[in-house]
Amino acid sequence: MGQEIDIVKILYAAIDDLNLQLPPEQQLEKSTATVLFGDGGRLDSLGLVTFIVAAEQKLTESAGISLTLADEKAMSRRNSPFRTVGTLAAYIGERLAEGENE
Amino acid sequence: MSRERVILITGTRKGIGRHLVDHYLSRGFAVFGCSRGPMQDPPAGYRHFCLDVADEAGARQMFGAIRADHGRLDVLVNNAGIASMNHILLTPLSTVRRILETNVVGTMLFCREAAKLMQGERSGRIVNFATVATPLKLEGEAIYAASKAAVVSLTEVLARELAPLGITVNAVGPTPVATDLIRSVPREKMDALLARQAIRRFGEFRDITNVIDFFIRPESDFVTGQVLYLGGV
Numbered sequence: 001m002g003q004e005i006d007i008v009k010i011l012y013a014a015i016d017d018l019n020l021q022l023p024p025e026q027q028l029e030k031s032t033a034t035v036l037f038g039d040g041g042r043l044d045s046l047g048l049v050t051f052i053v054a055a056e057q058k059l060t061e062s063a064g065i066s067l068t069l070a071d072e073k074a075m076s077r078r079n080s081p082f083r084t085v086g087t088l089a090a091y092i093g094e095r096l097a098e099g100e101n102e
Numbered sequence: 103m104s105r106e107r108v109i110l111i112t113g114t115r116k117g118i119g120r121h122l123v124d125h126y127l128s129r130g131f132a133v134f135g136c137s138r139g140p141m142q143d144p145p146a147g148y149r150h151f152c153l154d155v156a157d158e159a160g161a162r163q164m165f166g167a168i169r170a171d172h173g174r175l176d177v178l179v180n181n182a183g184i185a186s187m188n189h190i191l192l193t194p195l196s197t198v199r200r201i202l203e204t205n206v207v208g209t210m211l212f213c214r215e216a217a218k219l220m221q222g223e224r225s226g227r228i229v230n231f232a233t234v235a236t237p238l239k240l241e242g243e244a245i246y247a248a249s250k251a252a253v254v255s256l257t258e259v260l261a262r263e264l265a266p267l268g269i270t271v272n273a274v275g276p277t278p279v280a281t282d283l284i285r286s287v288p289r290e291k292m293d294a295l296l297a298r299q300a301i302r303r304f305g306e307f308r309d310i311t312n313v314i315d316f317f318i319r320p321e322s323d324f325v326t327g328q329v330l331y332l333g334g335v
Contacts, residue, residue: 021224046266053218066162 005063005096007089008032013062014054015085021050032086041083048082055088065101067092108172109318110134110164112155112212113182115141117281121307122179122314123148134168137182155182155208165215174223177318178216180209180230180253185246187287198245205249210256213271217264224268227318230257232275234335238298242291250275254329261327270323274313275331277305300334 012030019027026042028034028051035041037048052069059065074081074091081091109126113119114135126133127147135141136151144150151167153160168175184204186197209230220226232254234240235247254273261271277299278284278292296302313330316322 050221050267053221057218060166 005065007092007096008085010058010062011055011085011089011092014051014058017054017058018047018051022047028085030085032084032089034085036084036088037082038080052082055092059092065096067095067100106130106132107176108132108134108168108174109177109179110136110168110175110212110216111179111181112208113137114150115139118276118279118307118310119181122181122311125307125311131177132172134164136164154204155180155212156203158211161211161215165219169219175216175219175226176223177227178212178220178229179314180212180228182208183231183250185235185243185284187242187246189242190244193245201245201249202252205246206252206256209253213256213260217260217267217269220269221264221267225323226264226267226269227322228260228264228269228271229314229317230271230273232257232273232329232331234275234277234299234331234333236275237331237335238295240295257329258327265326268323270317270326272317272326273329274310274317275329275335276310277331277333277335279305279307279310298335303333305332 015028015030026047028036028042036051037043043051056067056069059067069092079087081087107130109131111119111122111126111133112135114123115137119135119137123133123135124145127145133148134151135148136153136155138152138154140152141150151160151164153164155161182204184201186201188197213228213230216226216228230253231250233247233250235243236251236254240247257271257273264271278295284292296304309332313332317325
């Protein structure tokens with residue numbers, strides 16, 4: 001890949017999309033420390049699914065990257081990459097560094 | 103972005119799928135469709151994609167085009183399907199894999215990608231294709247009937263998984279319709295099959311569109327996870 005991709009910015013765009021569908025008290029803050037899922041997380045399982053779909057969509061739209069984020073690799077990790085915005089960004093970075101782009 | 107209703111129909115090159123294209127064009131839908139080969143004389147207002155329904159990259163490309171053109175999808179009709187009549191002792195594994203790929207993997211893949219697009223609007227309708235061969239337990243149709251039993255399970259479970267996203271998932275189970283799918287089936291076999299229906303005639307295209315029209319009308323937003331078999335089976 002020729003250019004540097006700002007993954008965190010792309011995830012923030014996905015948060016913007018998701019927040020449109022959420023009541024104010026459930027909306028996510030745009031920070032890498034924002035907990036997505038698990039203890040202290042604001043999303044229920046369906047909210048997480050919606051967020052992952054939005055993130056995949058934003059990756060395709062903004063960077064032409066086609067990734068399936070919730071694959072076996074992600075699910076089999078001891079520490080879930082879907083815990084926070086930061087861990088997810090790091091996970092996407094790793095996948096891209098491995099040269100993945102379906 | 104337009105506000106006309108957008109429908110995607112798989113397996114549109116011939117048979118029921120081809121008829122569905124004309125039907126929904128006449129109802130004012132923007133119609134997208136696909137099949138492995140190109141469509142002869144595609145009608146105006148219809149956009150065709152050549153792809154195998156079990157091909158993930160091809161499917162994603164097609165959904166990307168629908169997203170770019172309309173930003174949404176209202177209806178998916180998973181019509182693409184293949185059958186092969188044979189006794190189990192004479193059924194090659196390659197045939198089994200081919201049928202499962204198209205009927206099960208293809209249906210699942212299109213349900214998944216469609217739901218991603220539909221969930222943005224919190225509304226959508228998916229109609230899958232079952233068959234009377236499953237409840238009638240037709241001999242010689244083991245793999246076809248089993249593949250469609252999988253489609254029924256998929257329909258019932260996805261109805262629950264997608265309900266919170268405003269998407270309904272139902273299936274129509276046609277009786278035999280005079281299309282290529284049954285061309286090679288001997289006449290006496292067909293007569294015996296029709297005799298097991300409550301209403302003993304071949305299905306017609308209008309019987310199928312009638313059920314799909316019902317599933318996708320706005321008033322049917324409380325109808326999901328249902329399989330409607332035709333002919334009283």
